[in-house]
Amino acid sequence: xxxxxxxxxxxxxxxxxxGQRWTPPAAGASFDSTNEVDLAIQMxxxxxxxxxxxxxxxxxxxxxxxASANGIYNFGSLFVAGDPxxxxxxxxxxxxxNLRQGQSYYNIHAIREKDVEVDMDVIQDLKVRVVFxxxxxxxxxxxxxxxxxxxxDPYTGVQGQLExxxxxxxxxxxxxxxxxxxxxxxxTQLDERIMMLRDTCMTAPENPISVIFPSTRNRTVVPxxxxxxxxxxxxxxxxxxxxxxxxxxxxxx
Numbered sequence: 001x002x003x004x005x006x007x008x009x010x011x012x013x014x015x016x017x018x019g020q021r022w023t024p025p026a027a028g029a030s031f032d033s034t035n036e037v038d039l040a041i042q043m044x045x046x047x048x049x050x051x052x053x054x055x056x057x058x059x060x061x062x063x064x065x066x067a068s069a070n071g072i073y074n075f076g077s078l079f080v081a082g083d084p085x086x087x088x089x090x091x092x093x094x095x096x097x098n099l100r101q102g103q104s105y106y107n108i109h110a111i112r113e114k115d116v117e118v119d120m121d122v123i124q125d126l127k128v129r130v131v132f133x134x135x136x137x138x139x140x141x142x143x144x145x146x147x148x149x150x151x152x153d154p155y156t157g158v159q160g161q162l163e164x165x166x167x168x169x170x171x172x173x174x175x176x177x178x179x180x181x182x183x184x185x186x187x188t189q190l191d192e193r194i195m196m197l198r199d200t201c202m203t204a205p206e207n208p209i210s211v212i213f214p215s216t217r218n219r220t221v222v223p224x225x226x227x228x229x230x231x232x233x234x235x236x237x238x239x240x241x242x243x244x245x246x247x248x249x250x251x252x253x
Contacts, residue, residue, distance in 0.1 A: 001145055001163075001172075002141065003030075003038075003136065003139050003140070003145060006145060006171070006172055007024045007025070008024075010040065011024060011176075013173055013176035013193075014179055014187070014190070022037050023035075024038075028142070029141055030139060030140050031137060031138060031139040031141075038136070040175040040178040040179050043175070044171045044172070044174035044175035044178060045136070045171050048167065048170050048171050048174055049133075050092060052202065053093060054093075059164060060131050060147050060148040061095060061131055062148055063127065063128070063129050064127070064130065065126075065127050066125075066128060067123055067124070067125050068122075068123060068124045068126060068245070070121050070122075070239075071120030071121045071122060072246045073126070073128075073245045074241045074245075075090065075130075075244075075245070076089055076241060076242050087137060088132035088134060088146060088149065089132065089135070089243060090133040090234075090243050091132060091133065091243060092132060092133040093131045094110075094128060094129070094130050094131075094232055094245070095130065096128070097126055097245070098126060098127040098128075099124060099125075099225050099228055100124070100125035101225060105127050108229060108230055109229055111229035116229075116231065118249040119246065119247075119248055120228075120246075120249055124247060128245070131148070132148050132149060134148075145161070147161065147167075164201075166197060166200050167201050169197055170200075173194050173197055174194060176190060177190060177191075227250060228248070228250075229248045229250055230246065230247055232244070232245050233246065
């Protein structure tokens with residue numbers, strides 16, 4: 001679903017298709033951070049993705065093969081000016097970080113900043129599984145809502161978002177709920193629709209809420225991987241960068 005369609009659906013759900021109570025941006029206009037309709041859609045997207053992923057859904061997970069420089073990786077480096085597919089860049093959650101040694105990847109554990117013992121200043125190849133925070137900044141009206149990083153369509157080869165129509169409807173319905181307090185009116189049908197769509201997304205068979213398989217509990221880990229930990233900071237003052245993943249070493253004595 002593109003942004004223009006999302007605006008229309010959101011207003012239709014609150015019986016305001018002509019924009020009498022809530023005025024949407026002009027037709028064809030990009031995402032407007034000062035417009036209440038666009039802001040409601042943005043808030044709803046973050047709420048729905050967060051709820052879905054916190055309960056185990058993996059549809060929006062992105063796997064990145066990255067290299068740390070001086071022991072850090074800045075997710076902000078994913079942004080490319082003028083490239084509408086370069087967002088989102090801010091992690092909502094980091095599910096796992098794997099260290100590459102040779103042709104194999106080994107899971108390394110997270111550490112809190114207060115428990116850091118030794119910072120790293122070397123280049124290491126990593127594989128990160130991350131969920132990004134939805135970000136509609138500068139999104140053209142004709143472009144699909146972007147909940148995660150875009151990828152090439154397997155059939156058309158065009159860079160874009162994987163479609164999930166039911167999730168789009170859930171987002172629009174929650175956005176409509178954010179807008180209803182203007183008239184302070186109850187809407188039982190809207191509430192029931194939110195719950196129905198939420199349940200549908202949470203129990204979708206193609207996006208199961210499941211344990212990780214295969215299990216890695218008995219997997220042999222090379223000794224070198226045990227020395228590493230990672231931490232994340234939205235604001236890293238040491239490097240003066242945002243959205244920073246940093247590697248550390250630990251001592252065993």
